[in-house]
Amino acid sequence: MSDFAGVDPRRVRQLADRLKDLADTLDREGAAIRQLFSDWNGQINQSLLSQQGTQVHDDARNMSRRADEALNLLHQTRIVDPNGPHPDWITIPWDVSQINTTIEAQQEEADLKQAMNNPNDPQSRATIAEVAQSLADHQDDPAYLQAFMAVGGLDDATRAARVLHGQDGTHNGVVLSQASEKILAEFGQGVQAATTLAQQGKIQLPSGYLQKLTQPTGGDMWSVSMLFKHGPPGDKWDSTVLSAVGGAMLDWRSKQEMRPGYSAPDFSIGSPGGYVEDKNAWYKSLGLSVDYLTVGSGDAANNIPGIDANDPSLILMQRVSENADASRALLTGNDGATHARELVSYKWQTPGPQSFDDAKWPAAVITAATSDRTNHSEQSMQAAVNIINAGADEYNVEKGLDGYTKEQYPGTPPTAITHALSLVFSDYVPDFAASHGLPNDQRAKPAGDSTDPYMLLVGRQTTEDFLSEIMRNKADAGNIVNAVNAQMSLTAARGMNTSDAQTYLQNLAELRGEVSAAGKHVNLDAAALVDAAHQNQIMWLNAVGGFVASIPANVPLDFVKATIWGALPIASAAYSTNNAAAVEQNSKAQFFDDSTSMRVAVVQGLALSGKVQPPANHPEWANGNIVL
Numbered sequence: 001m002s003d004f005a006g007v008d009p010r011r012v013r014q015l016a017d018r019l020k021d022l023a024d025t026l027d028r029e030g031a032a033i034r035q036l037f038s039d040w041n042g043q044i045n046q047s048l049l050s051q052q053g054t055q056v057h058d059d060a061r062n063m064s065r066r067a068d069e070a071l072n073l074l075h076q077t078r079i080v081d082p083n084g085p086h087p088d089w090i091t092i093p094w095d096v097s098q099i100n101t102t103i104e105a106q107q108e109e110a111d112l113k114q115a116m117n118n119p120n121d122p123q124s125r126a127t128i129a130e131v132a133q134s135l136a137d138h139q140d141d142p143a144y145l146q147a148f149m150a151v152g153g154l155d156d157a158t159r160a161a162r163v164l165h166g167q168d169g170t171h172n173g174v175v176l177s178q179a180s181e182k183i184l185a186e187f188g189q190g191v192q193a194a195t196t197l198a199q200q201g202k203i204q205l206p207s208g209y210l211q212k213l214t215q216p217t218g219g220d221m222w223s224v225s226m227l228f229k230h231g232p233p234g235d236k237w238d239s240t241v242l243s244a245v246g247g248a249m250l251d252w253r254s255k256q257e258m259r260p261g262y263s264a265p266d267f268s269i270g271s272p273g274g275y276v277e278d279k280n281a282w283y284k285s286l287g288l289s290v291d292y293l294t295v296g297s298g299d300a301a302n303n304i305p306g307i308d309a310n311d312p313s314l315i316l317m318q319r320v321s322e323n324a325d326a327s328r329a330l331l332t333g334n335d336g337a338t339h340a341r342e343l344v345s346y347k348w349q350t351p352g353p354q355s356f357d358d359a360k361w362p363a364a365v366i367t368a369a370t371s372d373r374t375n376h377s378e379q380s381m382q383a384a385v386n387i388i389n390a391g392a393d394e395y396n397v398e399k400g401l402d403g404y405t406k407e408q409y410p411g412t413p414p415t416a417i418t419h420a421l422s423l424v425f426s427d428y429v430p431d432f433a434a435s436h437g438l439p440n441d442q443r444a445k446p447a448g449d450s451t452d453p454y455m456l457l458v459g460r461q462t463t464e465d466f467l468s469e470i471m472r473n474k475a476d477a478g479n480i481v482n483a484v485n486a487q488m489s490l491t492a493a494r495g496m497n498t499s500d501a502q503t504y505l506q507n508l509a510e511l512r513g514e515v516s517a518a519g520k521h522v523n524l525d526a527a528a529l530v531d532a533a534h535q536n537q538i539m540w541l542n543a544v545g546g547f548v549a550s551i552p553a554n555v556p557l558d559f560v561k562a563t564i565w566g567a568l569p570i571a572s573a574a575y576s577t578n579n580a581a582a583v584e585q586n587s588k589a590q591f592f593d594d595s596t597s598m599r600v601a602v603v604q605g606l607a608l609s610g611k612v613q614p615p616a617n618h619p620e621w622a623n624g625n626i627v628l
Contacts, residue, residue, distance in 0.1 A: 101138060105147035108134055112156050116163045125167060128160065132183045135190035145194040146203040154194070154205070154212045157187045161226035170287030173306030181230050188231015199238040210241065214248035221252045222282065225312030234322025243329035246320040246365075250330075250342040253313040256282050260290050260307075261408055262352030275300050275352060283307045301354075308356045317343075321364035328376060331369040331383035340386035344394045344417060344469075346401075351408040359414035366420040371427055377454035381446060384424055385456050388444040391421050392465035398472070418473040425470065426483040431456045432463055432514075433487070433507040460514060467518035477519060484512050 108131045115127035135153075138144035164180035176184070195213075198205040216224050224245065234242060257278045265273030274292025277284070288303040288310070289295055295303075308314070320326045330339050343366060348359035369383040398412055406412065425432070431447075435457045442459025444466075449455060458466075471477040488508055491501050 101141055101144040102147040104134075105138070105144045105153075106151050109148050109151045109153045109156065113152060116156055116159065119163050119166055128163070129179070129183050132160070132186035132190075136186035139189050139193035142197055142203045145190065145197060146205070148190070149194050149205050149209070154191065154209055155217065157191050157227065158212055158216045158224050159220065160184060160187050161223040162220055165286065170306075173288065173302035173304075173309075175286045175288070175306060175310060176226070184226050185230040188227040188229075191227050192232045192237050195241045196236075196238045199240055210244055213241070213245045219252075221249060221312045222286070222310060225249065225310075225315040228319045229315045234319035234326065237319065237323060237326070239323055239325035239329055242320055242323050242326035246316045246326065246330050247335055247339055249313045249316040250339050254342050258282070258311065258313070258347065259350050260304075260352075263292070264407075275304070283310065286310060304350065304352070304354045305356075308350060308358065311358070314358060314361055317361035317365050321361050321368050324368045324372060324376075327365045327368035328372075328379040328383055330365065331386050332379050336383065337386045337389065340383075340390035341393060344387065344390040344413075344421070346394070346398055346409050346412040346414065348414050348417065349409050349411060357416065359416035363414075363416035363420035366417075367423055370424050373427060373454065381454050381456050384428055385444045385446060387421070387424055388428075388456070388458055388466050389462065391424075391469045392444075392462045395465045395469035395472075398469070413469065413472055415473050415475065418470045418476045419479070421466070421470045422476040422479040422483070425467070425480060426486075428456060429483050429487050429508075429511070430504075432458060433484075433504065433511045435459065435463070436507055436510065463511075463514050464518045464521065467515055468521040471519055471522050480515055480518075481512075484508055484515060 111127050112131040115121065115124040115131075118124055135148065135157075138148075161176070161180075161184055164177075164183060165175050168175070168177045168180055191213075194203065194205065195209070197203045198209065213224055228237075228245070260275040260277035260281065262275055263271070263273050265271060272292070275290040276293075277289065277291045281289075283289075283303075283306075286306070288306045290300040290303045290307070292300070320330055330336070331343075343362045345362075348362055350356050350358060366387055370380050370387055372380050394413065401409075401412070434447075434455065435442075438457060438459045440459055440461045442457070443462055444456055444458040447453070447455040447457045467480060470480060488505060491504055491508075494501070496502060496505065
């Protein structure tokens with residue numbers, strides 16, 4: 001029997017793929033198989049199943065390496081001995097450790113460049129696919145990755161999507177075939193692995209390699225985004241790389257007309273209406289034109305979803321939101337304030353009759369960046385500072401929008417954004433409440449207090465503008481009120497017999513006044529927002545007013561009475577501002593009915609703490625919970 005076997009390199013690739021499918025199946029189903037054997041009292045040694053699963057993975061990886069080298073050598077010019085017994089044979093080592101992956105990487109990148117520079121060559125697509133597969137196969141091979149990127153691999157990876165799109169064309173709003181998406185997924189795996197190892201100092205990439213992703217040739221941010229869309233999820237990417245690309249994408253977005261405008265039909269002048277686009281719109285190069293002057297309504301029906309699906313900034317925001325470290329990095333540092341303004345924008349919407357949840361991922365970035373006050377206190381606080389200021393600024397921007405823009409973006413601001421801002425407020429209610437006595441126009445800033453270095457402070461006008469932006473969407477107004485009430489309940493439950501607790505409640509009451517002022521700014525309708533449940537709260541408090549007799553002696557009775565029956569300074573001198581004078585005068589008549597709502601919150605806290613017993617004949621207050 002011969003020591004050698006002749007094989008078709010593409011058949012070796014098929015064998016490697018089958019082995020990988022088997023290994024993945026054993027991983028996916030192995031636990032269930034072992035459980036079933038246990039349930040059936042099977043006698044098979046289950047440890048062997050685990051060992052075989054590991055072995056199949058190793059075999060699949062090694063066969064992939066052999067297939068990659070075989071296909072690579074197939075494309076290379078070779079010198080053979082015409083007088084030898086097998087002049088057309090090329091030897092592939094069975095021991096994959098003997099393959100020089102540095103040379104392999106250099107040869108494959110040269111083939112890739114040739115294929116991309118000649119996309120009409122019949123062999124181009126096959127070569128691009130083979131190299132992408134090899135790059136993915138070598139994602140755990142530092143020597144290969146360093147060599148591949150050193151000779152231009154990152155440049156070619158960042159233009160792969162554009163080349164593949166040119167080969168595929170656009171069909172019914174779809175700009176890449178499934179085969180192209182698979183290739184881009186493999187390029188994305190390789191780029192993610194290489195950049196992560198570079199950030200860890202385990203390989204060296206060319207100087208300024210990040211600029212290949214943030215400032216690609218020809219400004220082709222769409223091609224860059226496809227590596228992230230089809231590549232690994234955000235938590236697999238290095239946070240520095242991901243935040244840098246995310247920031248570059250937001251900056252790019254700010255200079256683009258991301259969506260076409262929409263002209264409503266006007267049959268009085270014979271206009272059918274439709275989408276109107278800028279002649280240099282980023283999506284036109286993808287064959288997604290929607291201008292009603294040049295394309296029909298059927299094209300727009302396909303291409304508007306295509307524009308949304310290929311929006312590079314949405315793609316990157318999804319990936320950034322999947323990586324909390326990257327989210328915090330995006331919203332802090334020298335460019336954090338700029339990126340916050342780009343995120344808190346009314347433009348995360350598509351004008352016209354088609355609707356998309358474009359704001360979902362920008363909102364997710366805001367939440368991921370600001371919410372971890374336990375493990376990443378300082379960065380989260382700094383991100384929140386930038387978001388609060390951006391929200392206040394956006395309120396003033398939206399007040400000044402012209403009529404045409406308001407027609408284009410009638411859902412201003414996007415609900416997902418205001419909901420994310422309401423969560424920021426909820427996380428930082430104590431900070432807003434503690435911002436007592438600051439200059440009225442003080443922007444949000446780190447407190448800089450050595451006793452609490454992770455706290456922020458914000459002036460009243462900035463607070464009111466920020467809250468007004470949130471309450472443009474009435475659904476989030478309740479979140480704001482409930483966030484303050486929750487703090488009141490918690491304080492009452494913990495005990496109100498300290499000066500700190502009493503001061504905090506007073507500050508919360510002042511904050512509730514600011515909430516009311518913000519509600520007034522955006523014309524919240526009292527009649528619409530005081531619902532039956534709120535009326536029940538008023539009736540309930542009036543009915544059980546005598547419960548204060550059951551408050552134990554260690555609770556300051558006078559202060560509790562004052563708190564519950566409206567003596568908190570909701571319209572005190574501390575709250576006075578010239579531009580809120582009218583609001584103060586009618587504060588108790590506003591939709592929130594501050595005093596009543598705060599009383600319920602305090603009573604709830606006392607009930608939950610067990611310091612107040614349910615009054616007789618009131619079963620609606622059971623087990624310490626007020627149920628209306």
